[in-house]
Amino acid sequence: MGARYDEIAALDAAYHLPTYARQPVLFVRGEGMRLYDDEGREYLDFVSGVGAVNLGHAHPAVAEAVTRQMSTLVHVSNLFHVEHRAALAERLSVLGGGGWKTFLCNSGTEAVEGAIKLARKWGKARRGNDCFGVVSAERSFHGRTMASLSATGQASKQDAFAPLLPGFSHVPLNDIEALAEAVTPETCAVLLEPVQGEGGVYPCDLGYLQAVRGLCDEREVLLIFDEVQCGCYRSGTPFAWQGYGVRPDVVTLAKALANGLPIGAVMASGSAAEAFSPGDHGSTFGGGPVVCAAALATLHALEDEELGDNALSSGSVIVEEARALADRTDAIADVRGRGLMLAVELREPNAKAVASSCLERGLVLNAIGDTTIRLLPPLVCSEREIAILLDTLQSVLGGI
Numbered sequence: 001m002g003a004r005y006d007e008i009a010a011l012d013a014a015y016h017l018p019t020y021a022r023q024p025v026l027f028v029r030g031e032g033m034r035l036y037d038d039e040g041r042e043y044l045d046f047v048s049g050v051g052a053v054n055l056g057h058a059h060p061a062v063a064e065a066v067t068r069q070m071s072t073l074v075h076v077s078n079l080f081h082v083e084h085r086a087a088l089a090e091r092l093s094v095l096g097g098g099g100w101k102t103f104l105c106n107s108g109t110e111a112v113e114g115a116i117k118l119a120r121k122w123g124k125a126r127r128g129n130d131c132f133g134v135v136s137a138e139r140s141f142h143g144r145t146m147a148s149l150s151a152t153g154q155a156s157k158q159d160a161f162a163p164l165l166p167g168f169s170h171v172p173l174n175d176i177e178a179l180a181e182a183v184t185p186e187t188c189a190v191l192l193e194p195v196q197g198e199g200g201v202y203p204c205d206l207g208y209l210q211a212v213r214g215l216c217d218e219r220e221v222l223l224i225f226d227e228v229q230c231g232c233y234r235s236g237t238p239f240a241w242q243g244y245g246v247r248p249d250v251v252t253l254a255k256a257l258a259n260g261l262p263i264g265a266v267m268a269s270g271s272a273a274e275a276f277s278p279g280d281h282g283s284t285f286g287g288g289p290v291v292c293a294a295a296l297a298t299l300h301a302l303e304d305e306e307l308g309d310n311a312l313s314s315g316s317v318i319v320e321e322a323r324a325l326a327d328r329t330d331a332i333a334d335v336r337g338r339g340l341m342l343a344v345e346l347r348e349p350n351a352k353a354v355a356s357s358c359l360e361r362g363l364v365l366n367a368i369g370d371t372t373i374r375l376l377p378p379l380v381c382s383e384r385e386i387a388i389l390l391d392t393l394q395s396v397l398g399g400i
């Protein structure tokens, strides 16, 4: 590591609140699936800014849209109409099969927060002030603000900040009986990630999501899908729910929507789309001209380059080859996920050591927990990069 890295790491340690244990590398440039550090060394990126750079780094269409907008108009607030905002909401509705209205914000946690507020208002209008409960899944991750943290199903992220908000309960994923028991007349929404991300990459079962849809209809409860991580073509379709054929009432998006610029979206359809009135919710920066231009360019490029199809085909190659590697070594217990949202589950609790050794060899991976390596590459990932991933994993797993 160079002098520049040392200087920046020292400043970071001295002046940032220590909420992250950062990796020992200083990336200064990116292109497609490749990242370059301050000494010009090349890396292959299988994290894409935690699933936020689905088109790959420095995509020219996004760079061009952002640069043009930056030098035209950056910010006027939500008090006024701006170019691209309405077009983006229309595009999202079309991609979702029509009938959607969107609120734009700045991050995933804000999108979930907005969805919870919308569901509470919807529930209270239906069944009175006590109807504000939200049932979500154990091991889920929905964000870090107080409502999204309360919805999150991970005590390790919540305990230090108790008391959490009232009205949140958690059930095991893929267990419809547990959900049916947890949903009461005081429940306004069921909130699920179709593919759990931060919790370890656990997809919902198809039969489960179909049954959840039926239950929500029967009990008159909103079904919210948090697609902050699994949306934006990562699991093969514009929205992950389309791969299941189960349409929710509310969807949250963020991460890859503007290919790495901060944006979030709450999309609602049917009666949920009627819940908010002017003054109910807002954001100074949400839906600003620059991020909306970036998001429109991103969505067009994802579609034009057929990256949903590539996510499916490259994802199945990785699964197949990683399972073959599991047969050859004793180190891998499981490979799971959908599209290019995958996890390699190790038998030993050495995921962090594996990710560190891969980083030293120029491969960027993400360890979640002790045993899980998460793969979230840009959706441009091709067989060439997959071969390097598997070779590197094989040599690291063989030597650990």
Ligand SMILES: Cc1ncc(COP(=O)(O)O)c(C=O)c1O
Binding pocket: 050, 107, 108, 109, 110, 112, 141, 142, 143, 144, 193, 197, 198, 226, 227, 228, 229, 230, 254, 255
């Ligand atoms: C499913 C899900 N929801 C919400 C969030 C929070 O998003 P953000 O970090 O943009 O606030 C994340 C982040 O990883 C996520 O994966």
